[in-house]
Amino acid sequence: xxxxxxxxxxxxxxxxxxxxxxxxxxxxxxxxxxxxxxxxxxxxxxxxxxxxxxxxxxxxxxxxxxxxxxxxxxxxxxxxxxxxxxxxxxxxxxxxxxxxxxxxxxxxxxxxxxxxxxxxxxxxxxxxxxxxxxxxxxxxxxxxxxxxxxxxxxxxxxxxxxxxxxxxxxxxxxxxxxxxxxxxxxxxxxxxxxxxxxxxxxxxxxxxxxxxxxxxxxxxxxxxxxxxxxxxxxxxxxxxxxxxxxxxxxxxxxxxxxxxxxxxxxxxxxxxxxxxxxxxxxxxxxxxxxxxxxxxxxxxxxxxxxxxxxxxxxxxxxxxxxxxxxxxxxxxxxxxxxxxxxxxxxxxxxxxxxxxxxxxxxxxxxxxxxxxxxxxxxxxxxxxxxxxxxxxxxxxxxxxxxxxxxxxxxxxxxxxxxxxxxxxxxxxxxxxxxxxxxxxxxxxxxxxxxxxxxxxxxxxxxxxxxxxxxxxxxxxxxxxxxxxxxxxx
Numbered sequence: 001x002x003x004x005x006x007x008x009x010x011x012x013x014x015x016x017x018x019x020x021x022x023x024x025x026x027x028x029x030x031x032x033x034x035x036x037x038x039x040x041x042x043x044x045x046x047x048x049x050x051x052x053x054x055x056x057x058x059x060x061x062x063x064x065x066x067x068x069x070x071x072x073x074x075x076x077x078x079x080x081x082x083x084x085x086x087x088x089x090x091x092x093x094x095x096x097x098x099x100x101x102x103x104x105x106x107x108x109x110x111x112x113x114x115x116x117x118x119x120x121x122x123x124x125x126x127x128x129x130x131x132x133x134x135x136x137x138x139x140x141x142x143x144x145x146x147x148x149x150x151x152x153x154x155x156x157x158x159x160x161x162x163x164x165x166x167x168x169x170x171x172x173x174x175x176x177x178x179x180x181x182x183x184x185x186x187x188x189x190x191x192x193x194x195x196x197x198x199x200x201x202x203x204x205x206x207x208x209x210x211x212x213x214x215x216x217x218x219x220x221x222x223x224x225x226x227x228x229x230x231x232x233x234x235x236x237x238x239x240x241x242x243x244x245x246x247x248x249x250x251x252x253x254x255x256x257x258x259x260x261x262x263x264x265x266x267x268x269x270x271x272x273x274x275x276x277x278x279x280x281x282x283x284x285x286x287x288x289x290x291x292x293x294x295x296x297x298x299x300x301x302x303x304x305x306x307x308x309x310x311x312x313x314x315x316x317x318x319x320x321x322x323x324x325x326x327x328x329x330x331x332x333x334x335x336x337x338x339x340x341x342x343x344x345x346x347x348x349x350x351x352x353x354x355x356x357x358x359x360x361x362x363x364x365x366x367x368x369x370x371x372x373x374x375x376x377x378x379x380x381x382x383x384x385x386x387x388x389x390x391x392x393x394x395x396x397x398x399x400x401x402x403x404x405x406x407x408x409x410x411x412x413x414x415x416x417x418x419x420x421x422x423x424x425x426x427x428x429x430x431x432x433x434x435x436x437x438x439x440x441x442x443x444x445x446x447x448x449x450x451x452x453x454x455x456x457x458x459x460x461x462x463x464x465x466x467x468x469x470x471x472x473x474x475x476x477x478x479x480x481x482x483x484x485x486x487x488x489x
Contacts (some may be wrong), residue, residue, distance in 0.1 A: 002026075002039065007048060016052060016057035022056065023260070027067050027078055038068060038076045041341070045358075053417035053434060053443075065083055069130050094215070110461035112430040115255060115404045115449040121375055123368050127319070130359040143350045149342040151326070153175025158360065163328050168298065169308040174331040177353055178337050179323040179345070182208055182243050184311045185248070187327070187337045189216050192279055197245040200238060202443065204407070204436030206255045209248065209283070218245075222438025227398065229254055229261035232268045237403045239276045247281050251299055253286040253403025256447035257438050260401060281309045288317045288369065288452075290402040291377035305476075306330065314356055315367075316404065317369050322352040329439035376402070382455035383448060383462065390466030392473050397448075404451035410444035410469055413476060417443065419468060428464045 005022045007015055008189030026032045039047070041055040048055075059076055062068045130248030134143065143152070156175050163169035178184040181416065184207075191199040194198060195217025201209065203222030213220055221242050223235045230249055247267065251261040261269070273280040281411045282299045327337060341348075359365050371402075383406060387397045410416055416432035423429060432446025450458050 002044065002047075005048070005250055007050075016054045016061070019048075019050075019055065019058040020061045023062060024065070024067060027062075029105075032078050034077045034078055038078065040075060051415075051417075051443075053432070055419065056417065057195055058265040071353055074102040100119040101285045103249060107171060108427065109424070110428045110453065110457050110464070112428070112448040112450065112453070112461060114452060116452045117316060117317075117372060117404075118375065118379075118452050118454070120320065120454070121368075121396065123364065123371075126368065127355075127359065130355050130362065130364060134358050139354070140318060141356045145245075145350075146346075147337075147350040147422045149346070149348055150338040151175070151332075151348050152350045152357065153323075154358050155353045155357040156326075158357055159326050159328075168300050168310060172330050172332075173306060173328055174334040176334045176341070177326050177331075177348065178327060178341070179349070180315050180325040181283060181311045181313045182212075182325075183323075183341075184313075184325055184327045184337075185212055185281075185283070187340050188246075188279075188309060189213060190219075190340045191333070191336045193218050193246060198242045199237070199440060200242070200244045200247040202254060203438035203440060204256055204442070205434050205438055206250075210436075210438060220438050222440065224440070225254060225257050225259055227259060228265055229259045230265075230269070232265055232272070235269065236272055239272055240292040242276045244276060246281060247273055247276075248281045249282045249299070250286070252284060252296070253289060253400050253405070254403050255403070256431070257287070257407040258398045258400030258405050259407075260296070263296055266296070266302055270299060270303055270308075273308075277306065279309060280307070282374060283311045285311065285313050285316055286403040287312070289373065289376055290405065291373060291380055298330065309333065317372055318356065318359065318365060322356060323349070324353055324356050343398075358405060376404070376451055377411060378455055379450045379453065379458060380406075382458040383450040386459045386462035386466075390463045392466065392470040394473075395469070405447050405449050408446050408448060409442060410446070412444060414469060416446035419472060422472070423465055423468050426464050426468060428461045428468075431466070 002023070005019065007018050009015065011018065023032070038059070041052050041059060044050070045052040045054045058405065059068065059070070059488045063070060063076070066079060067078045069079050114404065134140065134288045155177055159175045159177070160169055163173070163175065176186065180427065189212050191214065193216050197218050198221055199218045200221045200223060201213070202225045204225065205222070210220065211418060221238050223238055224231045229251060249261070253260055270280070280299065282296055287298065298310065300308040305328060309327065309329040311325065311327055314322065331338070380400065384399060387406070387408065391397065391408065392411060398407045400406055417434050420430065420432055431447045433442045434448065448462070453461065
């Protein structure tokens with residue numbers, strides 16, 4: 001029945017969206033009847049010459065729309081057409097891929113899919129005390145009033161003083177408070193990037209960062225990330241080939257690889273950015289999560305011109321739910337960022353910012369930060385030890401000194417995307433490499449985010465993954481041995 005499907009590899013619409021759309025139409029038109037079994041993902045991939053992950057992504061969208069339902073061990077079956085809507089929302093919204101479905105882990109699953117702190121570490125009594133102190137203060141009514149789009153003034157003063165103390169901020173710098181680093185990146189994009197501009201990013205890179213620039217109409221130039229972060233020689237070649245507008249890097253514990261740029265690479269990157277006359281954006285969201293080794297100066301500290309734009313956040317060291325980050329940049333830029341922010345949220349959430357300021361000024365943040373670092377070191381140790389012990393021979397993984405993530409490369413021909421449903425059935429989830437790819441996809445790549453899990457959960461989860469990966473590798477190798485040799489003629 002699906003043989004009538006026609007896919008266009010040259011279309012701007014991704015193949016998985018084409019496949020999803022045509023199967024959806026067949027279900028809603030009645031060509032595919034309720035209860036009819038769809039081909040297995042591997043079978044359909046072979047039929048159309050696709051990667052199995054492409055078919056899996058299409059099936060995920062169909063299941064999310066309640067058009068099909070997958071039964072473990074039995075396959076996927078048509079459940080019926082969706083209720084008629086007054087508007088064709090899929091068509092109106094376009095074919096953009098959202099956040100990874102694997103991030104929504106089922107209850108009870110061990111999830112390596114989200115880069116977030118452990119809720120068990122939240123000092124709730126200290127947080128309640130900070131809330132009470134803010135709400136009983138003489139400034140409470142003012143805090144609950146409309147505030148400047150640039151942020152709660154006392155928090156901005158605190159942040160700029162801290163930045164000056166660290167040698168981050170110069171006389172012409174200022175601070176704007178944002179709703180996390182993601183909004184900081186969004187504002188930078190709105191102000192500095194136009195459709196058709198070239199933006200240079202790391203490859204692999206955090207999906208939220210990639211999506212921002214893609215939605216702006218920018219052309220992305222992905223630079224490979226190695227053990228020492230973004231590869232400087234590849235960056236130099238790319239800057240010679242492209243007139244870039246913006247360069248965005250995460251020098252400390254890069255997401256997803258966990259790599260950290262050494263001092264000489266930071267200096268070389270600064271030199272290249274100056275020569276190319278582009279804006280350098282330093283995303284330092286993980287910089288406060290160093291567990292071992294000596295801290296390195298930020299690129300902003302090293303930049304004698306002061307032109308580097310620095311993004312930071314309380315999300316990874318305190319409470320991500322409060323959504324408080326900030327940008328340190330030349331005053332001319334922060335003023336424009338504040339204008340752009342006013343168009344999107346008009347004013348600022350002063351209450352969250354006032355609470356975080358009180359949490360910091362009272363010394364509670366420093367104490368919590370120390371506990372987070374100690375716990376992170378233990379969790380990273382458990383992740384590295386478990387990868388060493390349980391991943392199959394030939395697997396490689398990064399060995400970060402901090403942050404929340406490490407990157408695994410499975411031995412060929414294993415595909416992390418194809419193996420994800422099998423791991424999920426065993427109660428463990430992760431993010432495969434396709435979600436982080438810019439211009440080069442590593443089928444065997446996957447991210448393990450360890451910071452939100454207990455050490456025992458990490459050990460159990462990696463052991464399960466190791467078993468899944470090793471079993472598939474053994475099956476493929478046995479299959480290869482059983483294939484008859486070609487006849488000699």
